[in-house]
Amino acid sequence: MFDKYLIDSATLRNTGPADAPTGFAFEARLGYYRGLGLSMVEKLDVSIDGAALPREAVRFDEGKGPLSLDEMEVAYDRRWPFGAPATILVDHAGGFPEGEHELSLLQQLRVSYLPFPSVNSDAKRVSLAG
Amino acid sequence: MSKIQRGVSLYSFQEEMFLGQMSVEDCIAFGASIGATGIEILPEQNMPAFPHIDDAEVARWHEMLARHGAHFTCYDMFLDTKLRKGELISDAEQVESIRRDLVLCNRLGIRNMRVLVFVRPDILAQCVPYAEELDVHMGVEVHAPWHLEHAWILRTIEEADRLGTKHLGILPDMGIFMKHYPPEFRARFERQGARPEVAQFIVDQHEQKIMCEYTIYEVAVKMGGNKAEIAMAETLRHAPYANPRRIGDYAPYFRHIQAKFYGMSEDCTDPTIAYDEVIPELVKCGWEGTLSSEYEGNRWIQDVSPVDSREQVRRQHVMFERLIAKADAEREIA
Numbered sequence: 209m210f211d212k213y214l215i216d217s218a219t220l221r222n223t224g225p226a227d228a229p230t231g232f233a234f235e236a237r238l239g240y241y242r243g244l245g246l247s248m249v250e251k252l253d254v255s256i257d258g259a260a261l262p263r264e265a266v267r268f269d270e271g272k273g274p275l276s277l278d279e280m281e282v283a284y285d286r287r288w289p290f291g292a293p294a295t296i297l298v299d300h301a302g303g304f305p306e307g308e309h310e311l312s313l314l315q316q317l318r319v320s321y322l323p324f325p326s327v328n329s330d331a332k333r334v335s336l337a338g
Numbered sequence: 339m340s341k342i343q344r345g346v347s348l349y350s351f352q353e354e355m356f357l358g359q360m361s362v363e364d365c366i367a368f369g370a371s372i373g374a375t376g377i378e379i380l381p382e383q384n385m386p387a388f389p390h391i392d393d394a395e396v397a398r399w400h401e402m403l404a405r406h407g408a409h410f411t412c413y414d415m416f417l418d419t420k421l422r423k424g425e426l427i428s429d430a431e432q433v434e435s436i437r438r439d440l441v442l443c444n445r446l447g448i449r450n451m452r453v454l455v456f457v458r459p460d461i462l463a464q465c466v467p468y469a470e471e472l473d474v475h476m477g478v479e480v481h482a483p484w485h486l487e488h489a490w491i492l493r494t495i496e497e498a499d500r501l502g503t504k505h506l507g508i509l510p511d512m513g514i515f516m517k518h519y520p521p522e523f524r525a526r527f528e529r530q531g532a533r534p535e536v537a538q539f540i541v542d543q544h545e546q547k548i549m550c551e552y553t554i555y556e557v558a559v560k561m562g563g564n565k566a567e568i569a570m571a572e573t574l575r576h577a578p579y580a581n582p583r584r585i586g587d588y589a590p591y592f593r594h595i596q597a598k599f600y601g602m603s604e605d606c607t608d609p610t611i612a613y614d615e616v617i618p619e620l621v622k623c624g625w626e627g628t629l630s631s632e633y634e635g636n637r638w639i640q641d642v643s644p645v646d647s648r649e650q651v652r653r654q655h656v657m658f659e660r661l662i663a664k665a666d667a668e669r670e671i672a
Contacts, residue, residue, distance in 0.1 A: 209352075209636070209637040210356055210637075212640065212641065213356065213357065237356070241349065241352045241356075241380075241383060242380055242382040242383040242416065243382050243383065243386070243388065244382075245418060245421060247421055247422065247423070248418065248420060248421065250423070281423055284421065284422075287388070289386040289388075290355070290356065290382070290383040290384075290386070291355060291356040291357070291358065318420040318423070319420070320416070320417060320418050320419040320420045320421075320454075320456070321416075321417075321454050321455070321456040
């Protein structure tokens with residue numbers, strides 16, 4: 209219902225030392241009309257130009273400190289509120305590749321009243337600012 | 339004169355709220371400006387601190403409603419039975435989660451709670467003592483593809499009758515009265531590659547109320563339907579047209595209505611949901627609850643055009659006023 213709004217491309221930045229970035233980060237929203245407990249976010253798949261990055265490389269932070277996706281599965285006391293940006297941190301040697309690339313994010317949610325997982329995805333052509 | 343009241347669910351403004359273009363107060367102010375003074379909330383959407391709502395926040399909401407001459411009508415609950423990977427939460431945990439919502443609902447001064455349709459009737463029966471004590475009506479959402487006389491819905495009604503309680507019943511979502519296929523759905527499937535002639539076939543089948551599985555097989559197998567065409571045909575599984583004439587039989591079991599819609603025409607008519615048949619039935623049976631707008635068109639048009647939820651809700655309320663007045667007038671003549 210909000211797929212095209214998941215990735216905030218203006219927030220893309222490298223992480224780690226400026227001259228030797230160790231990864232990149234961007235802000236994302238939850239593709240759902242309400243907030244959801246973090247334990248029900250089953251997947252946050254990040255890809256560059258269609259190539260999926262390993263699950264272990266991705267961390268999530270809604271503002272209370274970064275979590276691996278495995279840690280997120282048992283974070284029963286934390287929520288991703290409706291419409292609120294959260295930081296997606298990705299370990300990726302050298303940072304986000306130079307020039308314009310397609311960044312995609314797939315969210316798989318465990319929504320109790322749906323018989324199947326809720327899958328939302330966004331893909332945007334992005335590049336690092338300046 | 340009918341005692342039907344008009345209101346709006348904040349669900350209607352999800353596009354603008356999600357994008358930070360409207361605050362909850364903007365939504366309430368807009369509702370009140372068009373006479374939709376009854377406000378339905380989704381705490382898990384509209385209260386970022388949920389479930390930790392302190393008294394100051396409760397007071398802040400009441401002050402906000404008072405500033406605009408508005409009032410709460412309904413609390414939309416959720417139940418995360420799949421909180422933990424690989425197992426459902428226990429029955430006791432389900433009851434406790436619902437009790438938590440009933441308590442917050444009562445603290446907010448709200449007397450209607452929308453219960454998700456998948457919640458088991460026997461779980462709700464266990465919650466009835468709490469609902470009675472807190473004076474909150476638990477209304478199981480009658481949402482398409484369920485409908486008023488679906489056996490699952492009848493189980494809740496049987497449970498309410500068995501317990502002799504006024505605090506358990508239903509809460510119809512008007513999506514169950516889909517008389518015509520939504521033009522917004524069709525247009526989006528065509529943008530995704532559905533051929534116009536196949537889309538027309540699906541619309542014609544729905545118009546004739548042919549059981550959906552015939553149409554899905556025709557499209558998927560006989561017509562060699564593409565992905566968009568098959569997806570469009572499959573929406574028919576969720577597109578029932580329940581009989582509005584049965585509303586009066588079930589009216590004692592509901593106090594609030596989610597007035598679902600996907601898009602209003604410029605002349606303030608709904609091309610899809612049969613409000614022109616539903617509202618006379620509500621007036622006839624003397625129903626006194628709130629018609630609470632639930633606009634759900636954003637997801638069907640956001641790929642091609644800006645979403646203007648306010649204009650959509652405004653048009654629906656022009657229609658409500660017109661249809662209620664007309665039904666009232668016809669009652670007086672009769």
